[in-house]
Amino acid sequence: MLMLKFGLCCLGMMFLLKEWLLLISVLTILTFFCLTFMMNFDLGVINLIQLDFLTYLLVSLSLWVTALMIVMSFYIKHSKNYFEVFTSLSLAMLFFLVVSFSTSNLLMFYIMFESTLIPIFLMVMGWGYQPERVSASFYLLFYTLTASLPLLMGILYINSQQFSTDFSSLVVPNSDYLLFWMLIIAFLVKLPVYLGHLWLPKAHVEAPVAGSMILAGVLLKLGGYGLIRFLPFVENSLSEFSVLLVSIGCIGGVLASIICMRQTDCKSLVAYSSIAHMALVVVGISLNSFISVAGAVIIMIAHGFCSSGLFSLVGMIYDRVSTRSIILIRGIVSVGPSMTLWWFLFSISNMAAPPTPSLMGEIYIFMSSLNWAGVLAVFVGTLSFFAGAYNLYLFVSTQHGTNLSGCKSFTEVSVREHFVLISHMLPFLLFLVLLTNIYS
Amino acid sequence: MAFIVRQSGRLVGTFNNYLQPAHIGKRCISTSKKNDETAVVTEKIPSHKATQNSHDVNSTAAATAAKKKWMSYGFHPTDQYEDVASAHVFSFLGVTLCMVLGSLVYYYGPDRTLKDWAQREAYLLVREREANGLPLLDPNYVEESKIVLPSEEELGDFEIII
Numbered sequence: 001m002l003m004l005k006f007g008l009c010c011l012g013m014m015f016l017l018k019e020w021l022l023l024i025s026v027l028t029i030l031t032f033f034c035l036t037f038m039m040n041f042d043l044g045v046i047n048l049i050q051l052d053f054l055t056y057l058l059v060s061l062s063l064w065v066t067a068l069m070i071v072m073s074f075y076i077k078h079s080k081n082y083f084e085v086f087t088s089l090s091l092a093m094l095f096f097l098v099v100s101f102s103t104s105n106l107l108m109f110y111i112m113f114e115s116t117l118i119p120i121f122l123m124v125m126g127w128g129y130q131p132e133r134v135s136a137s138f139y140l141l142f143y144t145l146t147a148s149l150p151l152l153m154g155i156l157y158i159n160s161q162q163f164s165t166d167f168s169s170l171v172v173p174n175s176d177y178l179l180f181w182m183l184i185i186a187f188l189v190k191l192p193v194y195l196g197h198l199w200l201p202k203a204h205v206e207a208p209v210a211g212s213m214i215l216a217g218v219l220l221k222l223g224g225y226g227l228i229r230f231l232p233f234v235e236n237s238l239s240e241f242s243v244l245l246v247s248i249g250c251i252g253g254v255l256a257s258i259i260c261m262r263q264t265d266c267k268s269l270v271a272y273s274s275i276a277h278m279a280l281v282v283v284g285i286s287l288n289s290f291i292s293v294a295g296a297v298i299i300m301i302a303h304g305f306c307s308s309g310l311f312s313l314v315g316m317i318y319d320r321v322s323t324r325s326i327i328l329i330r331g332i333v334s335v336g337p338s339m340t341l342w343w344f345l346f347s348i349s350n351m352a353a354p355p356t357p358s359l360m361g362e363i364y365i366f367m368s369s370l371n372w373a374g375v376l377a378v379f380v381g382t383l384s385f386f387a388g389a390y391n392l393y394l395f396v397s398t399q400h401g402t403n404l405s406g407c408k409s410f411t412e413v414s415v416r417e418h419f420v421l422i423s424h425m426l427p428f429l430l431f432l433v434l435l436t437n438i439y440s
Numbered sequence: 441m442a443f444i445v446r447q448s449g450r451l452v453g454t455f456n457n458y459l460q461p462a463h464i465g466k467r468c469i470s471t472s473k474k475n476d477e478t479a480v481v482t483e484k485i486p487s488h489k490a491t492q493n494s495h496d497v498n499s500t501a502a503a504t505a506a507k508k509k510w511m512s513y514g515f516h517p518t519d520q521y522e523d524v525a526s527a528h529v530f531s532f533l534g535v536t537l538c539m540v541l542g543s544l545v546y547y548y549g550p551d552r553t554l555k556d557w558a559q560r561e562a563y564l565l566v567r568e569r570e571a572n573g574l575p576l577l578d579p580n581y582v583e584e585s586k587i588v589l590p591s592e593e594e595l596g597d598f599e600i601i602i
Contacts, residue, residue, distance in 0.1 A: 024533075029537070035545075035546060036542055414512065414513060415513035415527055416515050423534055423539075427539065433547075
């Protein structure tokens with residue numbers, strides 16, 4: 001019943017579009033109630049809704065990131081660029097996300113999974129910065145649509161066999177490899193895994209700040225969530241293809257990390273780092289051990305905060321110097337030292353430094369991958385090394401050195417921006433203890 | 441969509457009143473008339489917050505100077521009142537309510553996920569099993585004698601994977 005109330009609250013907030021202060025207040029209060037009172041993991045009266053720890057984490061993350069993305073989008077409000085429409089799209093996306101994370105019906109999950117594409121497509125197309133946003137939004141839409149069509153066909157096939165679309169009816173015969181791939185390909189592209197990743201850098205670069213925040217913070221987790229939900233039912237088929245998936249994850253992650261080192265666009269660098277992190281998630285889920293899936297969940301949540309914070313930082317830089325080029329953004333430490341502090345904290349969090357949850361997740365996945373095959377030590381070690389390398393490259397390039405003439409007038413980080421960044425970093429660190437309950 | 445935007449506009453007026461308190465920092469200092477001195481002219485000394493109310497604009501130099509000192513918190517570029525109110529609301533709801541109170545409720549709230557109970561129960565079971573001389577962890581989750589397996593005829597062509 002609680003989830004139904006949340007869904008209705010999301011719709012009810014549509015009437016607060018013009019009063020953004022109340023809207024964000026309602027979102028933060030909803031997050032508070034979600035965090036504190038949504039811990040009763042039992043089936044409600046309505047069979048459509050299910051709740052467990054993963055749902056609890058992802059719904060809390062969705063609510064929080066949505067509130068922060070609206071706070072970061074005040075430039076849209078002040079420039080009178082259809083802020084009400086933007087806010088309504090954000091709320092619609094929040095509704096679709098909350099329902100998709102909490103439903104127990106396969107078809108409802110699919111509908112909500114696809115529905116999240118529409119608001120992000122409109123956000124990228126409508127509020128993006130450059131003409132390339134048209135191409136980027138089409139890449140985003142058609143990659144995900146094409147990959148999820150087999151998922152719909154698989155769900156309808158299961159319905160024809162089992163006469164039900166509930167998750168409990170998701171029985172995949174052991175030798176039905178085609179059905180297995182039809183079910184999981186959508187989530188692999190959504191994550192994205194390396195070979196289906198081309199839409200992500202384009203979409204992230206062309207999206208507005210808020211679009212990038214919600215895309216990196218929550219939408220990518222839909223893929224991981226789907227894989228984890230489907231995992232108990234496809235275990236036998238997964239064991240046949242685990243070598244392939246782990247290989248793609250490891251090698252793809254290493255390649256994505258190396259590509260990061262070549263990027264000149266800050267947003268593109270953070271986007272490729274998302275691909276590297278999600279590659280670890282794929283490895284963790286493919287290994288199908290308790291600790292590896294726990295590590296995958298922890299990395300998903302940690303990445304949600306960290307990546308969203310990094311995109312908001314890049315957005316703040318772009319607001320001031322109107323460029324995202326690493327070559328042009330230099331010497332921020334001499335003109336905006338408070339921003340340097342946040343850049344440092346988020347960079348080290350992205351490279352999984354202690355005491356962040358990212359380190360905990362990576363350690364879990366390293367342990368399980370080394371237990372699975374010793375040769376994976378080379379790949380995960382290389383991935384971890386390059387994670388440190390590209391984050392260091394990003395930090396040193398943007399913060400150190402002599403700043404260029406274009407960066408001389410640099411307004412100090414405002415209270416609103418400090419609030420957004422604290423709201424990313426503090427829950428990120430507080431979640432460390434919460435995520436230790438992952439075994440409950 | 442248009443209906444929703446129109447309705448939300450109508451709701452704005454009702455909520456705006458809650459953001460504007462009746463009195464903002466109006467302080468009056470007055471002295472009584474001295475018997476043996478000339479009368480002292482009492483005047484209101486406005487605080488810097490008094491300049492926000494558009495209905496009470498003082499054209500004194502002090503008020504103008506106070507207004508110039510305002511720097512936006514980032515929530516609104518021109519309206520000082522909305523800017524300060526937003527900062528206070530977000531600080532309270534985001535930090536105090538969600539982070540501080542939320543953490544407090546989570547860490548000190550009842551054991552909803554039964555994690556602490558499970559640990560206590562485990563210790564009790566370990567003590568019981570040690571007292572009875574049983575192994576601490578039985579490799580069989582269920583006692584073998586209680587498992588009833590189907591016969592070969594019932595299984596038929598069902599694929600078994602071990």
